[in-house]
Amino acid sequence: MKPLGVAVEALSLAIGTFRLKQIEFSVSAGEVLVVLGPNGSGKSVMLETIAGFHRPDSGRIFIGGRDVTLLPPEHRRVGFVVQSFGLFPHLTVAANIAIARRRPAGPSRADPADGPFPVGDVAALMKHFEIANLADRLPNALSPGEKQRAALARALAAQPALFLFDEPFSVLDAPTRDHLRGELSRFLRGFAIPAVFVTHDYTDAMTLADRIAILRNGELVQIGTAAEVSRAPATSFVAGYIGxxxxxxxxxxxxxxxxxxxxxxxxxxxxxxxxxxxxxxxxxxxxxxxxxxxxxxxxxxxxxxxxxxxxxxxxxxxxxxxxxxxxxxxxxxxxxxxxxxxxxxxxxxxxxxxxxxxxxxxxxxxxxxx
Amino acid sequence: MWREKSNRPRSWIAPSFPLTVHVVSWVLGAILLAFVALPLIGLATTQSKTTLAEAAMMPDVRGAIALSLEGALLSALLAAMFGVPLGYVLARSAFPGKNLIGALIDIPLAVPHTVAGIALLIVFGRRGILGGPADQFLGLRFWGTIAGIVVAMLFVSAPYTVNAARLGFEAVDPRLEKVARTLGMGPWRAFLRVTLPLSWRSILTGLTLTYARSVSEFAAVVVLVYYPMTAPVQIYEMFLRYGLDQAAAPALLLLLVTLALFALLRAFAYGRPPRGEQR
The missing domain is CATH 2.40.50.100 (RNA polymerase II/Efflux pump adaptor protein, barrel-sandwich hybrid domain)
Structure with missing residues (x-):
């Protein structure tokens, strides 16, 4: 049995001409792994494979100690935060969170590793993320910071065993990005939930990561702490990419x-x-x-x-x-x-x-x- | 569609063009507007309340209008049932030949409807490859029945629903569907709670157009099924037999009925702006 973290073992996948090659890493509870890579390196495909949207050709994925390789996304217990945060525009903040309230059915039911919030307690979540006053607002009326907090609250409501972030900041301006990085980092430290954050932005990686993985053409080139990677980049590509x-x-x-x-x-x-x-x-x-x-x-x-x-x-x-x-x-x-x-x-x-x-x-x- | 108020004062004039361009555009546009409006006004003013009431009392006319509305409703329902899924597939998946299917969907819009009627007759007629067996095994006849009318209406009007649904689905960010799945929703649930609420206005617009096109269809219906007569066929028949004066009243009646229906549908689709929505 794996510990309550995430492990990806020898994950390979081909979509059209693109291939993910033997991806292998693990993230322990409370740790943030930032996957850094240029556009087209396969970051999103990798993340979506972990979330359950692509069936890998080979390899296995463990989340919260369970082998989820063959489970559909709704049974994997992942919290997925996408670009611009992906709030449902037709639902209020409270409804966005309440829609996720139901605990995903399936073998996870017996799992004692529940999140810090009681199942279904939308009010407690909104209070924790300081968005209780926004309960009746629609997402379009929120600032980026409020959107991020609402998205995190919603993801937490589904009792995730893993957070996945797919370039949530990529359309924001630099000062906003900076502010949201700080907030996200603070919130993530508060939960013992592993997180994989995918980005092409070096600053995202350096501010958020406990460890950094560099992805290029579907291949992990290097993985290590931020200090390790910046002191000793494995290839000239990594060196150039981290500045x-x-x-x-x-x-x-x-x-x-x-x-x-x-x-x-x-x-x-x-x-x-x-x-x-x-x-x-x-x-x-x-x-x-x-x-x-x-x-x-x-x-x-x-x-x-x-x-x-x-x-x-x-x-x-x-x-x-x-x-x-x-x-x-x-x-x-x-x-x-x-x-x-x-x-x-x-x-x-x-x-x-x-x-x-x-x-x-x-x-x-x-x-x-x- | 309802929009959030912009802070910028709106000008009558787009800032990129000089005034003269606007004046010329308005003059030319006004000519077209008059061209469209005048015949409708003309039709409306030749008729008095009494002639309109008389037309409304004629059983032939009432039956024909009812048949048109009923046939169009069935045609729109069939378009919803078969066209919306096709729109989803075209919006969400990439496959070889997708452009070809897109073009095939649009063909009924380009083909003269008499041609469409003849093509339908070959397939759905007495000796048609579908018409014959359907009669023999199911007792379903496409000649002289509302079934034939619906077939003709659907053929010429289905593209509107497919295309509008496709555009509506394309406008929904697929990432929202993915997020919904990770929040514990199965694929159907995610579709019903996220995709459909974000695309139903577009779908309804398509169905409205399909319905409108179905009510107004003449040529394909008249070639495939002459009797029973839909409203356009009935009006044409009265025009041929009794002349313009007799045909004008039922024509205006049909115009009023359809306009009232569209006002209703539009009010339903756009009437209640949800709070804060901005699209």
Whole structure:
């Protein structure tokens, strides 16, 4: 018997030319797994398969300790929150919640793992989500935040053993998104119900996730905590997707224990992060965060000499101020993006065409496959 | 349809075009409006209350109007029974040949209705491939009966229901149906509690059009079944036998009856705006 979480085992499915390939993960009670992937990567299909709308070709799905692989959606005990929250527009908030009141019939009846709210207590749900005053409103008259709370209340009313979120924020503007992420995160922490949240938005993933799974072309490329994935992306695709600013294609020239030299263009870059790829492959990708690249605008400036620092000179070819950060692209045979704080930019006054020195430490380079 | 009031003051003039375009459009449009309205007004003004009452007392005329309304009702019911499911399938599934089926549905709208009547006669007539066996085994005759009238009406008017239902179902976000399923509803329950309440106005519009088209159908009915006479056939017959003066009164009567029915149906479909609805 599985614990009261969710487990997906070797799930495969073909729809037309699209395939989900051997999807495998588990989510424990109270944990949030964010599945991150571009459009067309199969996020929604995966979610809908877990919810019961597609029959998998192989593999098994466990929800709340039951094998639900062959059950229809209405017997799976999943709470499904879709884009724009999917409230029924012809029903008031109270009716939207009451329509879900009935406990799904089937083998789940004997299951003691009920949610925190008594079955059928619409009033208690509305009170908890602070929407009691909206009971008689139709969904069109609600703000996005109110919609989200009503949708969560409705999903909870059906006593779910799993929450599924299919890009609920994708049509909202940035400030609203930010606000709703915070609210959702707070509510989810309050229940011991596992959640799978699907999105193409990196910020969604970083703010909501206990763990992140990256999906590409129907395949899970990497799964791990947010810190793990951002520190050590498994492939250059993952690195790019989670926002690594610099991904340099290079060729391994020599690889000793603990240090390697990689040629990028006509330059050699020293890498001291241990990675088996360095000895097994010739072509690798070097991933460097923009904030690990240091710029020196004054050539005479006294430098600390370090054997383990890569240092190049180049010309500024790009400047962009985004919020409190200024990104600077430097052409030193290859383009490297660095960033400085806007307040520092006021004293350093970088200009297009300026010659600068840039440095990045050999142990701050992550090596990924292609 | 009822809409939430917009905050923006509405202008008589769409902001994208200059005034002259509006003036020209109004003048041209007014000519067409007059063209449609004048004959109806003409028909209404030639008749007095007494001639109308006389026509209403004629058993032939009353019988014909009743038969038209009855046949159209049956035709609309059959369209609802068979056309709405087809609309759902066309809205919700993708399959090879879907466009072909969509085109086939629309053919009766394009075919001259005398042609439709002749085609129906070949199938539903005495020696038709359906008409013969139906008579022989079921005792169901399509000539000289209301069954034939309904067949002719349904053929020319079913497309309205299928198309309107399809549009109505297409406008319902499939994700809502999925959410309904996860909330514990089986497929039928989800359809009845979510899909149908969100699409019934569109379906009813389609049925209204089917009903209207059925009442007004002349050619297909007259080719397949001359007797018993529906109202349009009866009016044509009176026009041929007695001339314009005798035919005008029952014509106006039919016009008034159908207009009253549509007012009723529209009031039913759009009369009560639910609170806060905005579509």
């Amino acid at each position: 690594y600013e610099n991904i340099l294609a290079g060729e391994v020239i020599n690889a000793d224990v603990g240090r390697a030299t990689v040629a990028v263009g006509d330059k050699a870059i020293l890498v001291t992060t241990p990675n088996p790829l360095l000895s097994s492959r010739r072509h690798v990708r070097l991933c460097i965060r923009a904030d690990d690249v240091h710029l020196r605008f004054n050539a005479q400036e006294d430098r600390e000499q370090s054997l383990y620092t890569n240092r190049f000179r180049g010309k500024i070819v790009g400047l962009r101020a985004i919020g409190p950060v200024v990104t600077i692209d430097v052409d030193c045979g290859f383009i490297v993006r660095a960033c400085i704080l806007g307040r520092d930019a006021q004293t350093m006054t970088p200009m297009m065409g300026d010659l600068v020195s840039l440095e990045f430490r050999a142990d701050r380079i992550h090596v990924a496959g292609e």
